[in-house]
Amino acid sequence: MTFSQYAAAQGERVNAALQRLTPAESIEPPVIHKAMRYSLFAGGKRIRPLLALAAGECIDPAAKGLENAACALELIHTYSLIHDDLPALDNDDLRRGRPTNHKVFGEAMAILAGDSLLTLAFQVLAQLRDCPADRRIRLVEELAVASGTDGGMIGGQVHDLEGEHQTPTPELLERIHRAKTGALLRCSVRLGAIYCGANEADLAALSSYGEHIGLAFQIVDDLLDIEQSSEQLGKTAGKDVAQHKITFPAVYGIAKSHEMAEAELAAAYRSLEAFGDRAHWLREIANAIVNRNK
Amino acid sequence: MTFSQYAAAQGERVNAALQRLTPAESIEPPVIHKAMRYSLFAGGKRIRPLLALAAGECIDPAAKGLENAACALELIHTYSLIHDDLPALDNDDLRRGRPTNHKVFGEAMAILAGDSLLTLAFQVLAQLRDCPADRRIRLVEELAVASGTDGGMIGGQVHDLEGEHQTPTPELLERIHRAKTGALLRCSVRLGAIYCGANEADLAALSSYGEHIGLAFQIVDDLLDIEQSSEQLGKTAGKDVAQHKITFPAVYGIAKSHEMAEAELAAAYRSLEAFGDRAHWLREIANAIVNRNK
Numbered sequence: 001m002t003f004s005q006y007a008a009a010q011g012e013r014v015n016a017a018l019q020r021l022t023p024a025e026s027i028e029p030p031v032i033h034k035a036m037r038y039s040l041f042a043g044g045k046r047i048r049p050l051l052a053l054a055a056g057e058c059i060d061p062a063a064k065g066l067e068n069a070a071c072a073l074e075l076i077h078t079y080s081l082i083h084d085d086l087p088a089l090d091n092d093d094l095r096r097g098r099p100t101n102h103k104v105f106g107e108a109m110a111i112l113a114g115d116s117l118l119t120l121a122f123q124v125l126a127q128l129r130d131c132p133a134d135r136r137i138r139l140v141e142e143l144a145v146a147s148g149t150d151g152g153m154i155g156g157q158v159h160d161l162e163g164e165h166q167t168p169t170p171e172l173l174e175r176i177h178r179a180k181t182g183a184l185l186r187c188s189v190r191l192g193a194i195y196c197g198a199n200e201a202d203l204a205a206l207s208s209y210g211e212h213i214g215l216a217f218q219i220v221d222d223l224l225d226i227e228q229s230s231e232q233l234g235k236t237a238g239k240d241v242a243q244h245k246i247t248f249p250a251v252y253g254i255a256k257s258h259e260m261a262e263a264e265l266a267a268a269y270r271s272l273e274a275f276g277d278r279a280h281w282l283r284e285i286a287n288a289i290v291n292r293n294k
Numbered sequence: 295m296t297f298s299q300y301a302a303a304q305g306e307r308v309n310a311a312l313q314r315l316t317p318a319e320s321i322e323p324p325v326i327h328k329a330m331r332y333s334l335f336a337g338g339k340r341i342r343p344l345l346a347l348a349a350g351e352c353i354d355p356a357a358k359g360l361e362n363a364a365c366a367l368e369l370i371h372t373y374s375l376i377h378d379d380l381p382a383l384d385n386d387d388l389r390r391g392r393p394t395n396h397k398v399f400g401e402a403m404a405i406l407a408g409d410s411l412l413t414l415a416f417q418v419l420a421q422l423r424d425c426p427a428d429r430r431i432r433l434v435e436e437l438a439v440a441s442g443t444d445g446g447m448i449g450g451q452v453h454d455l456e457g458e459h460q461t462p463t464p465e466l467l468e469r470i471h472r473a474k475t476g477a478l479l480r481c482s483v484r485l486g487a488i489y490c491g492a493n494e495a496d497l498a499a500l501s502s503y504g505e506h507i508g509l510a511f512q513i514v515d516d517l518l519d520i521e522q523s524s525e526q527l528g529k530t531a532g533k534d535v536a537q538h539k540i541t542f543p544a545v546y547g548i549a550k551s552h553e554m555a556e557a558e559l560a561a562a563y564r565s566l567e568a569f570g571d572r573a574h575w576l577r578e579i580a581n582a583i584v585n586r587n588k
Contacts, residue, residue, distance in 0.1 A: 023444050029452040032443045083409060088401035107382035108455060115377060116443045118409065122416045123438035126431050133428040137420050140434050144417035149326045149410045150317050158323040161402060
């Protein structure tokens with residue numbers, strides 16, 4: 001099986017689960033469920049669920065219901081995109097090649113759709129029928145911390161907003177990205193592993209892998225914003241420079257940033273050594289992250 | 295002990311727990327923690343935590359750590375107020391006699407502060423040390439459903455926004471309020487009871503109590519919006535009429551609405567009969583809800 005075939009098959013599994021777990025458009029009040037589904041099924045690459053599935057199946061290839069846990073990550077990711085795109089935040093009109101949520105449903109509904117997806121993520125974890133309660137509660141805790149203010153996704157978003165008015169230093173850059181994208185990517189790997197009952201040594205190795213690919217992901221994201229057009233990206237290109245964001249190319253330059261992404265990829269590989277062949281798809285995902293849109 | 299003394303003592307317990315559970319203003323990034331705390335410690339009456347404490351202590355007067363579970367309800371309630379007040383939603387400048395969150399911190403930070411409080415609510419439930427994992431996971435599920443779109447708080451908010459353009463009927467009114475305020479008030483009672491290990495019969499009786507006071511609360515809220523000044527309310531008065539909201543006085547008239555609030559209070563009392571003296575404070579809270587601001 002090629003990586004494309006693997007990613008497509010896992011993506012279908014995740015999409016089917018998301019369809020099942022998200023209220024239908026016919027449920028009252030329909031407009032909020034339409035708004036949630038508009039962004040949830042907008043052609044996202046499902047990187048976070050893919051990571052959770054691959055990490056979980058590296059521990060227990062026969063795990064049942066793992067795709068439901070993986071959905072919680074996509075729900076959080078999608079809520080964060082809807083809120084980030086709002087006029088008061090990044091004010092973006094285009095996402096994955098389509099008008100952003102507030103452009104279609106209005107700002108009020110976009111705010112509430114984000115709130116709803118965030119809330120649904122925790123409902124989905126609480127209702128995981130194939131997972132013992134003590135593991136489920138750990139998943140809730142991990143996801144809340146990774147999405148929160150203290151070292152988590154929202155904290156990174158706030159640093160990012162504030163960073164527009166600060167001197168770009170390597171320390172600030174690392175703090176922003178460890179939190180903004182890194183925390184949820186690391187959490188994706190950990191959620192899959194915890195769901196499948198990983199021991200602490202395996203969990204530590206997978207967390208290290210998650211941290212390295214999290215950093216690689218953000219470096220590549222920053223580079224793509226400079227090197228690609230809006231059409232290629234499916235979102236507005238060049239916004240980081242326009243908004244004076246603190247990015248890897250801004251701090252280190254383009255050539256050095258490419259080198260750093262490759263170094264993070266190599267470090268991610270090293271974290272997986274003890275798993276041998278079981279970590280095959282985790283390596284492939286890391287590769288795909290660093291080489292995406294090439 | 296008078297009800298005022300009881301409410302003040304329980305309020306202090308809740309405030310102390312909220313202080314402990316919410317990241318300090320000194321934690322990075324400080325601005326988001328300032329924004330969260332600004333609205334969280336704005337003099338709210340802590341009705342939802344009070345209900346959780348009284349319901350839990352009706353089942354087990356010696357329950358340990360119950361105030362931490364009660365805080366999750368105030369975190370959800372506060373997030374919903376911050377987002378409701380945003381310009382895209384109710385566009386309110388005044389809340390509890392002070393400028394609303396977005397007036398002080400800006401819209402971007404207000405949106406993120408709401409998201410953070412919502413996320414923290416689930417973190418707090420996941421981290422309840424004095425409660426077994428199977429009960430904790432049930433608390434997470436109950437809170438997520440009560441706060442969500444399908445019969446929960448966000449669903450009610452959406453109906454409310456849409457209701458501005460619909461014919462006010464008793465059916466629509468009931469659907470809006472069962473969801474918008476009713477679901478979280480009912481959930482407050484249930485969370486306390488579940489935390490303390492209530493059996494299903496007790497839980498059903500307490501849920502019925504919660505539904506009746508939820509309805510009473512909303513009827514009184516609608517009446518206060520008409521009958522009191524902005525100074526008395528600590529928020530902008532007369533907004534329901536100005537925004538063509540579907541309210542109890544709009545559908546039933548003022549006199550009949552007062553009667554309905556009294557009838558819900560009587561029904562709440564009846565739901566508590568089996569508990570005898572143990573439900574003393576639940577009765578007092580119901581009274582205080584119906585007779586507030588008198």
